[in-house]
Amino acid sequence: MSHHHLVSLPYHEKSHTIKGVFSLSGISILLLLWHLVSNSLPNFLLPSPISTFQKTYETFFSLDFWHNASLTLTRAFIAVCVSFLLSNLMAIACTISVNIKRSLWPLIMLGLTVPSIVVAFISVVILGSRGPVGTVVPVLIIIPILFIMIYPAYENLSKEFAEVAKIFHLPKHIYIIEVVFPQLAPYLFAALRTGISDGWKLTILAEVFTLGDGVGSRILQYFNLFSIRDVFAWTVSFLAIMILIEYGVVQQLEKRFVRNKQVAHT
Amino acid sequence: MNAMRINNISKAYSENLTVFQNLTLDINAHESVCIFGPSGCGKTTLMHVIADLEPYSEGSIQFYDGNKKIVKNPTIGFVFQEPRLFPWLTVSKNLELVMKKPSTNKAVIDKQIEKTLKLVHLEGYNQRHPDELSGGEKQRVSLARALIVQPDVLLLDEPFSHLDELTATKLRVGLAQILKQLKITTILATHNPLEAIFLADRIVVLTMQKPTKIKQILTVDIPKPRNKNLYGEFIYNPVVERILKDLFH
Numbered sequence: 001m002s003h004h005h006l007v008s009l010p011y012h013e014k015s016h017t018i019k020g021v022f023s024l025s026g027i028s029i030l031l032l033l034w035h036l037v038s039n040s041l042p043n044f045l046l047p048s049p050i051s052t053f054q055k056t057y058e059t060f061f062s063l064d065f066w067h068n069a070s071l072t073l074t075r076a077f078i079a080v081c082v083s084f085l086l087s088n089l090m091a092i093a094c095t096i097s098v099n100i101k102r103s104l105w106p107l108i109m110l111g112l113t114v115p116s117i118v119v120a121f122i123s124v125v126i127l128g129s130r131g132p133v134g135t136v137v138p139v140l141i142i143i144p145i146l147f148i149m150i151y152p153a154y155e156n157l158s159k160e161f162a163e164v165a166k167i168f169h170l171p172k173h174i175y176i177i178e179v180v181f182p183q184l185a186p187y188l189f190a191a192l193r194t195g196i197s198d199g200w201k202l203t204i205l206a207e208v209f210t211l212g213d214g215v216g217s218r219i220l221q222y223f224n225l226f227s228i229r230d231v232f233a234w235t236v237s238f239l240a241i242m243i244l245i246e247y248g249v250v251q252q253l254e255k256r257f258v259r260n261k262q263v264a265h266t
Numbered sequence: 267m268n269a270m271r272i273n274n275i276s277k278a279y280s281e282n283l284t285v286f287q288n289l290t291l292d293i294n295a296h297e298s299v300c301i302f303g304p305s306g307c308g309k310t311t312l313m314h315v316i317a318d319l320e321p322y323s324e325g326s327i328q329f330y331d332g333n334k335k336i337v338k339n340p341t342i343g344f345v346f347q348e349p350r351l352f353p354w355l356t357v358s359k360n361l362e363l364v365m366k367k368p369s370t371n372k373a374v375i376d377k378q379i380e381k382t383l384k385l386v387h388l389e390g391y392n393q394r395h396p397d398e399l400s401g402g403e404k405q406r407v408s409l410a411r412a413l414i415v416q417p418d419v420l421l422l423d424e425p426f427s428h429l430d431e432l433t434a435t436k437l438r439v440g441l442a443q444i445l446k447q448l449k450i451t452t453i454l455a456t457h458n459p460l461e462a463i464f465l466a467d468r469i470v471v472l473t474m475q476k477p478t479k480i481k482q483i484l485t486v487d488i489p490k491p492r493n494k495n496l497y498g499e500f501i502y503n504p505v506v507e508r509i510l511k512d513l514f515h
Contacts, residue, residue, distance in 0.1 A: 179352060
């Protein structure tokens with residue numbers, strides 16, 4: 001019956017349905033495995049998906065979660081903004097001056113190769129476990145990643161379009177908004193998305209080391225209490241917020257600004 | 267009456283590479299002048315120098331208005347070899363972007379865009395993006411963009427060289443009609459002899475050897491409008507035959 005229903009759907013709807021089935025299948029398998037493994041392990045080691053989701057629901061609507069989530073989000077937001085700004089400034093500087101590029105390039109390579117955990121350790125040793133370290137760690141780790149994504153866009157800005165702008169005397173601000181930004185936009189949004197997804201994970205990692213407040217710190221506390229159910233509940237709750245930000249903000253902004261993604265590269 | 271004077275200009279990239287040397291040329295108002303020469307002789311560099319896209323080493327280039335006064339910042343319309351339209355903007359937005367002082371009145375802007383698109387036979391193409399246009403249509407939008415700024419001088423740098431011959435011929439005929447209608451001072455760079463004869467009042471023939479110099483200037487004394495059919499009677503016109511002989515001399 002359901003098969004018959006599927007066949008009678010128009011092609012594009014059928015295609016969406018099939019895609020949806022495949023998308024859900026991965027998560028379904030994971031949940032099934034989780035359920036099976038949790039049955040064979042003690043509840044304190046691995047709680048079942050159902051009890052975890054019950055706890056997640058409680059956590060998501062608790063004041064404690066939103067207090068700590070807002071701290072983590074603020075740190076992650078500052079870290080992403082600062083990293084995004086600095087990596088753009090560095091990319092612009094490298095495009096303008098070969099010497100700046102020569103001096104920055106080894107640092108970028110160093111940043112890309114040093115393990116994140118080492119950066120976190122060193123930052124905590126230098127800055128202490130309180131204060132700005134929760135923001136500094138993600139910034140230090142994200143900047144090289146964003147730079148590598150953004151720099152080619154600046155380097156390959158069309159000289160032909162720049163000539164058109166010069167001939168027709170386009171004012172500088174119009175040139176930047178209407179000619180430069182559309183060429184950069186696909187790269188900037190890809191970098192922004194990477195920055196956000198790495199930013200919140202690294203902020204949580206930094207909070208684990210700082211032993212203060214924030215989602216990372218609370219996760220560590222629950223881990224130390226062997227409450228894996230709470231660890232999962234806090235992780236899933238925060239993940240839900242990040243997914244909302246990804247689909248509700250980043251993708252909507254991308255749709256608005258990257259009007260013609262494919263042709264913007266030509 | 268002079269619209270422009272290229273006075274003894276030279277362009278060198280290095281001591282060993284001088285592209286052209288001591289070029290002098292007066293261009294009259296409403297005149298169509300063709301810079302003719304083989305590929306690599308420096309036509310595009312000369313066009314870029316005139317458009318102030320590249321600096322020149324020596325000499326001067328001056329533009330004049332109707333009262334013989336020097337125009338310091340002339341409005342130049344430029345059609346490149348390739349259309350160079352902004353692919354993320356619609357045809358309408360591509361034209362609107364370059365309008366020098368966009369009026370706040372949207373209706374006035376739209377009217378001017380409509381008028382220019384009609385001139386290049388692209389009515390109703392306003393909302394299309396460049397990737398929805400054929401090569402010939404893109405080049406016509408590029409021409410519309412150059413015309414909408416109401417240029418003091420229109421520079422056309424081998425505008426049809428990337429198109430198939432059939433499309434190029436249609437566009438040449440269209441361009442001839444537009445130039446006759448608008449009476450714009452025009453400089454066209456081409457290596458196509460028939461195109462040069464069909465569109466120009468004078469043909470400036472450049473030498474092949476570097477540094478490039480002016481070899482000769484031919485006057486095309488064929489009355490306008492010239493035959494619309496570029497490959498019809500026009501090609502058998504004795505004047506065309508003589509100019510072709512001179513060009514290939």
